[in-house]
Amino acid sequence: MSISSVRDARRYDSGVTVAGENESAELPHVMLLDRAFRVVSVTGDADLRAHGCEPGRPSLTEWLPAAQRAPFTRRLTRLRQGRLRSLHYRGPLTVPGRAEAVVSLDAHLIRPVVADAWIVVVVSRRENGPDETFTMPVLTARVLEGIAAGLSTADIGAELHLTVRGVEYHVSSLLRRTSSTNRAGLVGRAHALGILLPGSWPPRVDPALVR
Incomplete structure (x- = not known):
């Protein structure tokens, strides 16, 4: 951790x-x-x-x-x-x-x-498995994990070697796909949809959804 x-x-x-x-x-x-x-x-x-x-x-x-x-x-x-x-x-x-x-x-x-x-x-709480149609590239998954861990845009960018604009691109895509209005809502929605593995810390995206 x-x-x-x-x-x-x-x-x-x-x-x-x-x-x-x-x-x-x-x-x-x-x-x-x-x-x-x-x-x-x-x-x-x-x-x-x-x-x-x-x-x-x-x-x-x-x-x-x-x-x-x-x-x-x-x-x-x-x-x-x-x-x-x-x-x-x-x-x-x-x-x-x-x-x-x-x-x-x-x-x-x-x-x-x-x-x-x-x-x-x-x-x-995940009564059903993840929505397997909700797949994402590895980099997008790493950005989501960073957000769920509470990292700032700058921290995520430094960790993944992305510019601020690059991080925001992935964030915007995730917000749009999950119908979320902010990062906190995105994290909650990702848990509800089974995108983030239950009980995992640091947060991890279900490997089955990473392409």
């Missing part, structure tokens, strides 16, 4: 909605947790306050079924202590104000990359 991939997971506008989906069905795509496993940042979903993230910053475990909370907390503790490299959970998740959904959740230790966060959690 690169520092640049997690340094600004909170760059996305908290007011984004996913194009083509009912807001009540939305879930966070990336969450940052502090050392007590409280949510300090959410990206890819609507207003942070709508999820009870402020004040008090709820623990992620509060959103799990009661029977799962204690064992999941133990695993998070082992992750925080460096005794696990990552952990995976698949099951129900209930975000305040949202309907329960079965999700795939992957957590990775990132301390001390982000000052007030210890763990990054990638949450995805």
Whole structure:
């Protein structure tokens, strides 16, 4: 996991909605947790306050079924202590104000990359496989991965040896094809369509869609 991939997971506008989906069905795509496993940042979903993230910053475990909370907390503790490299959970998740959904959740230790966060959690829900008609060139896929990782246009250009105009060309194409109005919406839509692999950090486009 690169520092640049997690340094600004909170760059996305908290007011984004996913194009083509009912807001009540939305879930966070990336969450940052502090050392007590409280949510300090959410990206890819609507207003942070709508999820009870402020004040008090709820623990992620509060959103799990009661029977799962204690064992999941133990695993998070082992992750925080460096005794696990990552952990995976698949099951129900209930975000305040949202309907329960079965999700795939992957957590990775990132301390001390982000000052007030210890763990990054990638949450995805993909009931169907990816739309295999939504293929893209390798370079476009790398640009999308950079956007999903929170990289700036300049960072993406430097990493892929593209000019600013070159990066924007790929971004414009992705926005148009996903009917998204901004980069945050693009990331949410890419998750919803199954273009980005569930539970992957740094973000990765499904190899089946890269030509």
